[in-house]
Each structure stands twice: as structure tokens, then as C-alpha cells.
Amino acid sequence: MKKIEAIIKPFKLDEVRESLSELGVSGLTVTEVKGFGRQKGHTELYRGAEYVVDFLPKIKVEMVVPSELQDRAVEAIIKAAHTGKIGDGKIFIYSVEQVIRIRTGETNESAL
Numbered sequence: 001m002k003k004i005e006a007i008i009k010p011f012k013l014d015e016v017r018e019s020l021s022e023l024g025v026s027g028l029t030v031t032e033v034k035g036f037g038r039q040k041g042h043t044e045l046y047r048g049a050e051y052v053v054d055f056l057p058k059i060k061v062e063m064v065v066p067s068e069l070q071d072r073a074v075e076a077i078i079k080a081a082h083t084g085k086i087g088d089g090k091i092f093i094y095s096v097e098q099v100i101r102i103r104t105g106e107t108n109e110s111a112l
Contacts, residue, residue, distance in 0.1 A: 030061055033059070066109055
């Protein structure tokens with residue numbers, strides 16, 4: 001099993017969710033986060049004063065998938081989240097040793 005974390009632009013969330021649903025990914029965790037990479041932030045004007053926004057709003061999407069679904073899930077995220085502009089995001093992949101569903105006690109892939 002693999003845990004996939006994707007940091008994406010907020011307006012791309014629905015497209016990413018839909019493309020993962022089509023693959024059969026049944027569970028996601030979505031978190032509103034802030035960060036920066038090569039974008040480095042930007043300046044904004046508020047009530048006549050200019051200020052620097054260092055951390056930009058992003059969305060972190062997390063899911064655990066069977067290993068054989070990993071490549072297709074990553075491809076779906078890339079296709080759905082891609083704009084071609086700086087700040088499209090990143091994907092991180094981790095190995096997962098064990099999953100346990102608290103309600104039923106099911107383990108591993110049956111717990112997904």
C-alpha cells in the first residue's frame with residue numbers, strides 16, 4: 001500500500017477528486033494549507049498599503065491506495081492538477097506498513 005500526498009492549487013480540487021473517483025479511490029483527506037516553493041509569494045494591496053504574502057493558499061490531498069493503483073492515481077492527479085504555470089504543486093509517495101479500520105478491526109487493503 002502507498003500513501004499519496006498531493007499539494008495542489010485550491011481551484012483544482014474538484015477536478016482531482018473526480019479523476020481519482022473514476023479510478024475507484026474511495027477515501028481522501030483534504031486539508032487547507034499554506035506554503036511556497038519557487039513561487040516565493042507575491043505582493044498585494046490592502047487599503048492602500050502594499051504588503052508581501054509569503055505563504056500562498058494550497059490544498060493537501062492525502063489518500064492510501066493499493067500499490068498496483070499508485071501509478072494510475074499519480075497520473076490522474078498530474079493530469080487533473082496541471083496548469084503549466086509555476087505553483088502547480090508536488091506529489092509525495094510513502095510506503096504504508098499497515099492500515100486498521102477502527103470501527104470493524106479490518107486490516108490492510110480490506111480496511112481501505
